[in-house]
Amino acid sequence: MRLIKQLGEWFDARxxxxxxxxxxxxxxxxxETASWFYVFGSAVVVVFILQIFSGIMLALIYVPSAGxxxxxxxxxxxxxxxxxxxRAVHGWGSEFMVAIVLLHMVxxxxxxxxxxxxxxxxxxxxxxxxxxxxxAFTGQVLRFDQDAYWGLGIGASISSRVPIIGPPIVNLMLGxxxxxxxxxxxxxxxxxxxxxxLLIAFVGLHLLMVIKLGINEWPMPGRIVRKATYVKEYxxxxxxxxxxxxxxxxxxxxxxxxxxxxxxxACAAYFGPFGPGGEPNPTIIQTxxxxxxxxxxxxxxxxxxxxxxxxPALLVGPVVGxxxxxxxxxxxxxxxxxxxRRPVAVLLILLLAVAFGTFTRRAEHAPWSPVMDAWxxxxxxxxxxxNRTALERQGALVFQAKQCHNCHALGNExxxxxxxxxxVAVSMTRDQLIRQVIQGxxxxxxxxxxxxxxxxxxxxTFLQTxxxxxxxxxxxxxxxxxxxxxxxxxxxxx
Amino acid sequence: MKLGILFNGIVAAxxxxxxxxxxxxxxxxxxxxxxQSWFALGDLAQFPAGQTRLATYKNPYVNLWDGMTGDVxxxxxxxxxxxxxxxxxxxAHLGCxxxxxxxxxxxxxxxxxxxxxxxGSRASGPPERGLFEHHYKVENGKLWIKAxxxxxxxxxxxxxxxxxxxx
Numbered sequence: 001m002r003l004i005k006q007l008g009e010w011f012d013a014r015x016x017x018x019x020x021x022x023x024x025x026x027x028x029x030x031x032e033t034a035s036w037f038y039v040f041g042s043a044v045v046v047v048f049i050l051q052i053f054s055g056i057m058l059a060l061i062y063v064p065s066a067g068x069x070x071x072x073x074x075x076x077x078x079x080x081x082x083x084x085x086x087r088a089v090h091g092w093g094s095e096f097m098v099a100i101v102l103l104h105m106v107x108x109x110x111x112x113x114x115x116x117x118x119x120x121x122x123x124x125x126x127x128x129x130x131x132x133x134x135x136a137f138t139g140q141v142l143r144f145d146q147d148a149y150w151g152l153g154i155g156a157s158i159s160s161r162v163p164i165i166g167p168p169i170v171n172l173m174l175g176x177x178x179x180x181x182x183x184x185x186x187x188x189x190x191x192x193x194x195x196x197x198l199l200i201a202f203v204g205l206h207l208l209m210v211i212k213l214g215i216n217e218w219p220m221p222g223r224i225v226r227k228a229t230y231v232k233e234y235x236x237x238x239x240x241x242x243x244x245x246x247x248x249x250x251x252x253x254x255x256x257x258x259x260x261x262x263x264x265x266a267c268a269a270y271f272g273p274f275g276p277g278g279e280p281n282p283t284i285i286q287t288x289x290x291x292x293x294x295x296x297x298x299x300x301x302x303x304x305x306x307x308x309x310x311x312p313a314l315l316v317g318p319v320v321g322x323x324x325x326x327x328x329x330x331x332x333x334x335x336x337x338x339x340x341r342r343p344v345a346v347l348l349i350l351l352l353a354v355a356f357g358t359f360t361r362r363a364e365h366a367p368w369s370p371v372m373d374a375w376x377x378x379x380x381x382x383x384x385x386x387n388r389t390a391l392e393r394q395g396a397l398v399f400q401a402k403q404c405h406n407c408h409a410l411g412n413e414x415x416x417x418x419x420x421x422x423x424v425a426v427s428m429t430r431d432q433l434i435r436q437v438i439q440g441x442x443x444x445x446x447x448x449x450x451x452x453x454x455x456x457x458x459x460x461t462f463l464q465t466x467x468x469x470x471x472x473x474x475x476x477x478x479x480x481x482x483x484x485x486x487x488x489x490x491x492x493x494x
Numbered sequence: 495m496k497l498g499i500l501f502n503g504i505v506a507a508x509x510x511x512x513x514x515x516x517x518x519x520x521x522x523x524x525x526x527x528x529x530q531s532w533f534a535l536g537d538l539a540q541f542p543a544g545q546t547r548l549a550t551y552k553n554p555y556v557n558l559w560d561g562m563t564g565d566v567x568x569x570x571x572x573x574x575x576x577x578x579x580x581x582x583x584x585x586a587h588l589g590c591x592x593x594x595x596x597x598x599x600x601x602x603x604x605x606x607x608x609x610x611x612x613x614g615s616r617a618s619g620p621p622e623r624g625l626f627e628h629h630y631k632v633e634n635g636k637l638w639i640k641a642x643x644x645x646x647x648x649x650x651x652x653x654x655x656x657x658x659x660x661x
Contacts (some may be wrong), residue, residue, distance in 0.1 A: 043572070153589035154605075154646065160648025167522040170646050175520050177529035177643035178553055180560040182520070241554020283550040283567040285583055285591035286605035300590065303606040307620050368607045372593060402598040407607075417607045417619075445609050445617035450599040 012050040024211055025250075028242030032218035034249035037111070039256035041210070045203065047097045050264065051135075052196065054090040062142070064188035066280070067179040069144035073276045078190035088268035091143075094136055096264050098294045101132050106317050106349055111326075112337030113216035118328035121209040124202055126325045138262070145276035150289035152179045161311045179282070214238060217247075218464045219337035227369050228336055228400035254494055297359035303368040332424060367416035370406040374414040381411035388465060395462025398455045402447065410466075418444055425467040428472045433460045499533060529555050529643040532634040535580070541572040541637060546594050548583075563658045566644075569594055569601070570630060570637065571612065572659065581614050582626040582636060582645045589646065601625065622647070
């Protein structure tokens, strides 16, 4: 112990930073900030350090070459001792990092911490968010599998829609005409050199400002932020009723960071690494690429937007979002910090959380995607075939063979791109069914050229049996009036 | 002091110009049309009339280390005689690979549900246009196509190097 003390003194006599460090560690913070709500920022730093170390470990084996990357990931997963665990820690670390960055941001917004004099801290934080998401996306690319390959294609397709300079941007992003070796190399450079370097610099700046300006006090209703008086009031608060950051507040940070590291380790050990999925061979087209968790909501938005809105939303949306985030502390730099007096802010958080959750859930389910193998892999449920005539069963065959099942569910099986057809005969008459099948419309392709008259007749006859037992099919009232209510073309009630 | 800053500025500019040109080389290279070229996709016998088949080719512009990413797929529709249509597999919406269903005569995209008719025209879903087409020609019993660059929705007329032959 004495030796350590002597060594410490020897170094400090030459470095001259001991006093500064001690002063920084023991700086007074408002008493209420020693709270579990104030632990997210420090946890992100700890996870970021974990990402740097686990990333360096992966770089010992990983080959950033389009021809070899996928094989080197397989080697990591299956041959190198505990290579799978290193990959899993890095993968789960990235999920946790994005999640805690978002939680941190929500807490800062919720507590009004972006207000004077911490506007620039928030602005730097917005850049840190963008870089963290950039790390998540580029990291997904380095996991060079089918999802990564086609994800790059989606990125290129979006970039190409920028007016005038779109196609050059695509070439610049891909490093050439197609997704290939140069593409992976430049995403490797971004993920391993550019973004981490920027992140380290900006995290340092962010932390420096937190220490210089002091941690945000616990918001109290009625404690109004005014530029003229805030700094004086804050110093009174910390000097009169403050506690030293170390050790009074820091133990919660330490505890939470350790808990998060434990959670990452547990997820890594239990769930294992992410992929890689199928090999990035562009000639294997039997694939349905999906983005990683934190980008799923974008996938949903892209599917649900009307086509005409898509390009503007894609190109303008992110810019507007980031500009709004950057402007926030300047638009509302004074006033109430307490959530009890900021109902719009609280509602906004709730709205964004619900929207994020809903879109993510929809994207996991992806009802807009045709189920590509439903026609061959999901048989027509027996209740729709029992006691049917030969013609009706012929129609059921047409339904399968012409891939109708890929977009239309029967008995909860099959695609959801179009409406489920379990009760279609109740809502559409025979003539309406024929027209819909032949002409399409309402987001359905026209099948006129690909169905013979006999196939159409069989299919529509089958569709007319799709109704609850004992219920008649829909009738055309005008035709009934003209021809009598016999419903000559409709099948009888069973 | 001012002279020193000026001197540094001039040196920085001298160094920056070639480095920026290096970074932009994928763009400047493409502008010369170097990514596109004609090559034989395969014998005509591989593409029976009235059918649409998947064909693959080694991209004419590749590096040694591109591995399997240098292999590209396309859909070849042989209408009859010397009439063909060669579609890129990339959906005109966001580039996912579309699949051909001969039974219903449709191309379907697994990502966001874009659907195209057998002639590549848009049938339904989010795409704003039909499938991307490559130029083709028939020579010496082989089908030749002009390709080399991944088509994206922002390209002029959607096809690298001009209008599709059947437009």
